[in-house]
Amino acid sequence: MNSQAISRELALRIGLAARALPDTDAKRLLSVLTDCIGLPLTEQKIAGIDLNALKSAKAGEFADVDEPLLTHALSILKSGLNAPERQAYTDGDMPGSVRIACASNDGINVDGHFGSCSQFLIYQVSADEARLIDIRNPDIPDGLEVDDKNAFRAELIQDCQVLYIASVGGPAAAKIVKLGIHPMKLPGIETIADIIKQLQTVIAGTPPPWLAKVMGVEASDRFHFEREATG
Template structure:
């Protein structure tokens, strides 16, 4: 089936599948065949509606949240699909060696554009990896997500990309994906309005330096007895 798709349609389907929890291109193609018939063309995809995608193939995708289906339909229509011949300039990565920033934590930011937190966990183009201490915010890596191997769960694949981080900043993440992120050792934080990573992480930097809440202290590796102290201090000012 994949051999009969044009490169443009194949790209749209691949990106749309990334936007849907627990969905690979093969699963999405099967639904699209039921919804649109063969061949799958850009013109047919341009007329696709969320409601049609939701009920096709006996409701195969019916349990997926409307927000994810809407994102996928837009990608299938070509909305938001990157143009390969005009690559977006990426921010400059700064050198970092373990131990450079004592007391710091590592944060993955789901991003589609430059230094913004504007991506969904399951469909973002890349993760910006920042090291954050109470004194500094440093971009130390940029990890492109790409497509997961067919035999690997998409959300597990993405969680593994950022498994060395303690926090995840993302515009949105579904329940099953969040569970896999937590199992990988990260604390996911949803920021529906997104924003510039540097500004959001500057706020985090201030929290690190001024009595972090217990969940953040845990991510920082603070001893359990010290985390009790943070809780007591919060209660005093409640």
């Protein structure tokens, strides 16, 4: 991939989008994009690609790929065009809230493996409000020696109570739990917006004891929640 022809950020997104497609590497996707919109590849050209154009490019190279997979890959390619904006937050602003980390590649969905996702989006969530308070890059900085990549990633989000992920290995999950973070492995790709709505419904209703605890609910009230949940 010619780094002089495209930005480093776009090159990264092409690599991530390629990983979302079956039997596809960055070189294959790059050739399809080149046929679709021509060189040089620019953000403006990427923004103009639709699903049909991607499917028909290079004599239908991706014609047999499932549309949900292509749609997801396209959202990754375009994710830099609609990057979410951080919102100000000070401890105590949102009583009864929890802090969650979402492992993502496109900034829209929880679609990332814990050990390889491109970013962690950090949200503060209460029953009636959600704020994106940080976006953290889990790549190890140049020159920094790290013995355990998974431990490094877990420590990066250790101020969070819940982690939403598409997948995670057992040893990595143990490191996450050790830091007091509750990992939530999803059965499939879900949008961050939907996950937040589901969490807000739980917070507003009868949260499980572990969630009530991180929300700062008193022990006596947590016992009340537990009795309600078990009938």
